[in-house]
Amino acid sequence: MSRxxxxxxxxxxxxxxxxxxxxxxxxxxxxxIAMRAGLTERTFFRHFADKRExxxxxxxxxxxxxxxxxxxxxxxxxxxxxxxxxxxxWGVLIQDRRELVRQRRAVIAANAELQARELLKRASxxxxxxxxxxxxxxxxxxxxxxxxxxIAVFKVAFxxxxxxxxxxxxxxxxxxxxxxxxxVTAGGCKVQRxxxx
Amino acid sequence: MSRxxxxxxxxxxxxxxxxxxxxxxxxxxxxxIAMRAGLTERTFFRHFADKRExxxxxxxxxxxxxxxxxxxxxxxxxxxxxxxxxxxxWGVLIQDRRELVRQRRAVIAANAELQARELLKRASxxxxxxxxxxxxxxxxxxxxxxxxxxIAVFKVAFxxxxxxxxxxxxxxxxxxxxxxxxxVTAGGCKVQRxxxx
Numbered sequence: 001m002s003r004x005x006x007x008x009x010x011x012x013x014x015x016x017x018x019x020x021x022x023x024x025x026x027x028x029x030x031x032x033i034a035m036r037a038g039l040t041e042r043t044f045f046r047h048f049a050d051k052r053e054x055x056x057x058x059x060x061x062x063x064x065x066x067x068x069x070x071x072x073x074x075x076x077x078x079x080x081x082x083x084x085x086x087x088x089x090w091g092v093l094i095q096d097r098r099e100l101v102r103q104r105r106a107v108i109a110a111n112a113e114l115q116a117r118e119l120l121k122r123a124s125x126x127x128x129x130x131x132x133x134x135x136x137x138x139x140x141x142x143x144x145x146x147x148x149x150x151i152a153v154f155k156v157a158f159x160x161x162x163x164x165x166x167x168x169x170x171x172x173x174x175x176x177x178x179x180x181x182x183x184v185t186a187g188g189c190k191v192q193r194x195x196x197x
Numbered sequence: 198m199s200r201x202x203x204x205x206x207x208x209x210x211x212x213x214x215x216x217x218x219x220x221x222x223x224x225x226x227x228x229x230i231a232m233r234a235g236l237t238e239r240t241f242f243r244h245f246a247d248k249r250e251x252x253x254x255x256x257x258x259x260x261x262x263x264x265x266x267x268x269x270x271x272x273x274x275x276x277x278x279x280x281x282x283x284x285x286x287w288g289v290l291i292q293d294r295r296e297l298v299r300q301r302r303a304v305i306a307a308n309a310e311l312q313a314r315e316l317l318k319r320a321s322x323x324x325x326x327x328x329x330x331x332x333x334x335x336x337x338x339x340x341x342x343x344x345x346x347x348i349a350v351f352k353v354a355f356x357x358x359x360x361x362x363x364x365x366x367x368x369x370x371x372x373x374x375x376x377x378x379x380x381v382t383a384g385g386c387k388v389q390r391x392x393x394x
Contacts, residue, residue, distance in 0.1 A: 078381075079381060080381050080382055113313075115317065116310075116314070119316035119317060119320060120312065120313060120316060123316060141353050141374060141377060142377060142380075142381050144356070145349065145353045145374065145377055145378055145381055148353060149349055149378060149381065152342065152345030152346055152348075152349055153342070156338045156341050156342045157338075159341070160338055177338060177342065180338060180339060180342055181342055181346060182382045182383065184276060184277050184342055184343045185378055185379045185382045186379065186382070186383055
């Protein structure tokens with residue numbers, strides 16, 4: 001006797017993050033999550049394959065957003081700025097979920113396996129961005145390099161957004177961080193072989 | 198009755214990588230490795246905490262090299278070029294071990310847990326580089342951003358070095374890749390908010 005429950009996915013996600021924060025990820029079961037959300041385990045499994053997917057289910061939306069943003073970015077945009085359009089869209093999406101994102105980050109930081117999974121997620125987002133750039137006609141190694149640079153920008157901007165209490169505007173921070181990347185890479189000169197220890 | 202064995206660490210490493218390649222990482226035991234190297238398990242454990250450390254024991258030398266290279270880089274060098282000195286030193290070290298490095302990479306690619314461990318290693322090298330830059334007086338977020346950019350350059354250069362059969366000079370490839378990063382980040386313009394989907 002299953003019936004439609006309004007926003008069951010969101011309720012399950014909130015319940016899961018609360019429980020992971022209170023008890024730890026390992027100590028929480030799908031039954032606990034369903035009960036906290038006032039839903040059934042069957043409803044849980046209609047939305048998530050397992051309790052880990054509650055934390056990583058957003059990966060495919062970030063991937064899809066990136067593909068679309070990069071494919072649709074206007075032609076004259078340099079590759080790094082096409083990537084910036086994708087990161088901006090991530091920023092908008094993520095900043096609307098600040099409290100959930102903060103809980104998620106703390107849960108992941110407390111568990112080595114989840115940390116590793118998070119790094120794999122970033123690596124696979126970098127691959128997806130590089131693919132999208134290749135489809136725009138960007139050659140390698142520029143495509144992978146630009147993708148990696150974009151992920152680096154996102155990572156640093158995201159940490160600032162989380163760590164600096166007054167920071168609210170993640171897309172703005174991402175733009176600033178990209179400008180800083182341009183500044184730190186522009187500052188250098190050619191490296192002399194003789195400097196190597 | 199343990200006795201000194203010449204280059205036992207190198208012999209164990211070679212034996213381990215051979216076995217991991219032949220049978221897979223999971224299917225290899227420390228006893229197998231010691232036997233293949235003609236040494237005892239006791240000797241193995243004098244050099245490595247476990248069979249995984251054969252693959253990741255180099256992390257601390259890369260970390261130490263980076264700290265030294267960045268601390269000793271001449272003052273006028275921009276942060277990104279101080280990082281380049283460290284990456285150049287990595288390149289020299291790694292290219293001397295091309296065959297072992299190639300085997301190691303294939304073993305890691307075949308095992309999800311090892312892939313995750315490899316990503317953690319890169320993340321912790323990025324942190325170490327950022328720390329070394331902070332000690333040079335580089336402020337955040339420039340320190341973390343420069344470190345992440347350096348890791349991105351290394352990753353892309355390393356993949357090229359492994360995938361392009363004619364490529365021998367890893368330090369040269371690292372320098373080229375850094376120049377490409379400078380080019381891809383310099384190419385852009387400011388992102389317009391209106392472009393966001």
